[in-house]
Amino acid sequence: MLHIIRDKNKFAILFFIVLIIDTAVKINLPAFPYRYLSKPWVLGLLIAYYFFNKKAALKHNFLWTMLALVCFFIADFLIIDHENIFLLISSLFIYSVAKLFLCFRFSHKADFKVRPLIPFSVVIFIYTVGLVSFIYEDLGDFFLPTLISYFISLLLCQFAYLRKEVVDRKSYLLVFFGVICYMISEGIMVIKTFKTDVPYKDFSIMFFYATGVYLMVHGVVIEKRLQDV
Secondary structure (H helix, E strand, O other): HHHHHHOOHHHHHHHHHHHHHHHHHHHOOHHHHHHHHHHHHHHHHHHHHHHHHOOOOOHHHHHHHHHHHHHHHHHHHHHHHOOOOHHHHHHHHHHHHHHHHHHHHHHHOOOOHHHHHHHHHHHHHHHHHHHHHHHHHHHHHHHHHHHHHHHHHHHHHHHHHHHHHHHHHHHHHHHHHHHHHHHHHHHHHHHHHHHOOOOOHHHHHHHHHHHHHHHHHHHHOOOOOOOHO
């Protein structure tokens, strides 16, 4: 098993097979007990993949990534029973903490150009405001937690974008598109939970979420600082 985890191509195949199995379980079987058996494998594999393939030059970079993945793992477990308000709130909080840890991981001390960041930030801000406005009337007591969560997502997207001048192109694109996939999943999830049904929601949420986290982790694993390229 360890040789598969250390082999990036073989791991990708294994990961998406497990993801397909978990998605099939989500669509076709009761949440209890089946999702509690299938879902932990998705993030569990990513935690193992990062741990055994880590190349973080700085210890705190490894720590931030591991903490984020552990938080995702816990939140994934809690949100299985999303009809339980306490578990839903707890998972939303832990997902937000995970995104904060990723913000710390993607941050850097290198100088960056503000001008290219402005149009990108405007687009992401409009998306966030538009989504929150769409579901605003149905959020109720969840308005503030949802707003905070999306503000953190906005920060995460900006930090991922700002890696452009610091890391190699492949790592940058993987992480950036990983964040975009994660935000798509987040958007579908919040619309489905608070507003209205979404076609293929069960497949879309899990596919974009797991793919997003995988791309971020893989991008970090293969990351090369520009001065090292």
